[in-house]
Structures are given as C-alpha cells and as structure tokens.
Amino acid sequence: MQEYLSDAVVLDKVQNGDMDSRFFMFTKKFGKLAAKAKSARKITSKLAGHLQPGNLVSARFIERNGLQVVDALKRNKLNIGLTELYFLNKLLHEAEPEQRLWHLLVSERFDWIEILRILGWDADETSCQNCNTGKPVAFDIGVQEFLCENCAIKTPADKLLYIVNGKG
Ligand SMILES: [Zn+2]
Incomplete structure (x- = not known):
C-alpha cells in the first residue's frame, strides 16, 4: 500500500455526504492533493480539528480507492484568510510541488x-x-x-x- 507523508497547508474542506469529507491540501512534497477522510465518523471528527483550513499540519496519506488522509497533526495556524485559501485552491493544479510557494505560505508572507x-x-x-x-x-x-x-x-x-x- 502506497503511503505518503508530508507537511501540508489545509486549503479547503468539502462535505461529501453525511460521513465523508474531502480535503484540499497544499503539501510540501507533492504539491496540492485532494484527499478523503474516510467514513467512520469517529475518525473524521478526530481529524477534523486538525484539518481546518489555514492549519499547517503533518499529514499521512494512503492510496486506497483514491487518496485518503488517515492522520494529521496540527503544527500551527497560519495567518491566511479563508478567501485567500479558497482562491489559492482554485488556482493550484494537483501534484505540482512548488517550494517557493510553500516557503512563502509557511513564513506567512502572503x-x-x-x-x-x-x-x-x-x-x-x-x-x-x-x-x-x-x-x-x-x-x-x-x-x-x-x-x-x-x-x-x-x-x-x-x-x-x-x-x-x-x-x-
Ligand atoms: Zn480593463
């Protein structure tokens, strides 16, 4: 099973039916990723606190019927507005790492x-x-x-x- 670890900035979160959530994250290693947090309400709620837009997290993803975020630990809350995060999510393509953008975001020089x-x-x-x-x-x-x-x-x-x- 393929597993990915990276620091990431949470860009947006979309509710996917009652149980699942879909998260858009800009990761340091892999660029933007879209990942589900799978069903089991308990797991989702445990992760949900860490996966708020604007949070800088250490995240673990696995490939299983699409990409899933299975673990996340909040390291910081970045001072970036929700509107900025929303637009950034719209602009970025998936799986294109961009180190200059990463450093700009984590240093909060938006x-x-x-x-x-x-x-x-x-x-x-x-x-x-x-x-x-x-x-x-x-x-x-x-x-x-x-x-x-x-x-x-x-x-x-x-x-x-x-x-x-x-x-x-
Ligand atoms: Zn004009």
Whole structure:
C-alpha cells in the first residue's frame, strides 16, 4: 500500500455526504492533493480539528480507492484568510510541488502578486488583459487574466481576487 507523508497547508474542506469529507491540501512534497477522510465518523471528527483550513499540519496519506488522509497533526495556524485559501485552491493544479510557494505560505508572507508570479502570471509585465490599458488591480480566476478597476467591477466577485499594488 502506497503511503505518503508530508507537511501540508489545509486549503479547503468539502462535505461529501453525511460521513465523508474531502480535503484540499497544499503539501510540501507533492504539491496540492485532494484527499478523503474516510467514513467512520469517529475518525473524521478526530481529524477534523486538525484539518481546518489555514492549519499547517503533518499529514499521512494512503492510496486506497483514491487518496485518503488517515492522520494529521496540527503544527500551527497560519495567518491566511479563508478567501485567500479558497482562491489559492482554485488556482493550484494537483501534484505540482512548488517550494517557493510553500516557503512563502509557511513564513506567512502572503502576497498575491508574488504568488501569481510564482505560478506564472506576472502583474508587473502586463496591463489589464481585457481593455489593454488600465493598471491591473485584480485577477480573474475564471479566465485567468489580470483586470483593471473598471473591468474588475463588471466581473463576479467570486471569481475575482484583488492583488495588492506595490510591495511596501
Ligand atoms: Zn480593463
């Protein structure tokens, strides 16, 4: 049986019926992973406290009818908002380790401009990709483009992450 151990940041949690939960985690060794915490309510509840979004955990996964998280120990609660974690989960592809992103998250220097650059989108190198003129203030995670203020207000808020301008 394949087993994986890694530190991980819990990004999001989705209830899967009454019994199971599905966790999205950015792991140090393997990048983003989606894993179930299997049925038995007792186990799930034991793990649930450790697997809250924003927690930095040491986790153990096994491959058994898909990936399962079978153990997790909370090491720290990172100062990263739920909205940030939600968008980060949407942006990351599974199983792509990214050490620069890992270090940025665990050192709590959360910065969208830097994170988007690491993932291949450079806000400094572009103007608004909708009107081609304005300075980008936001990133549309649906079409994956930078938008200026005027274009951003026409975009649904649940697809829009505001980047902080300037690195003061
Ligand atoms: Zn624009």
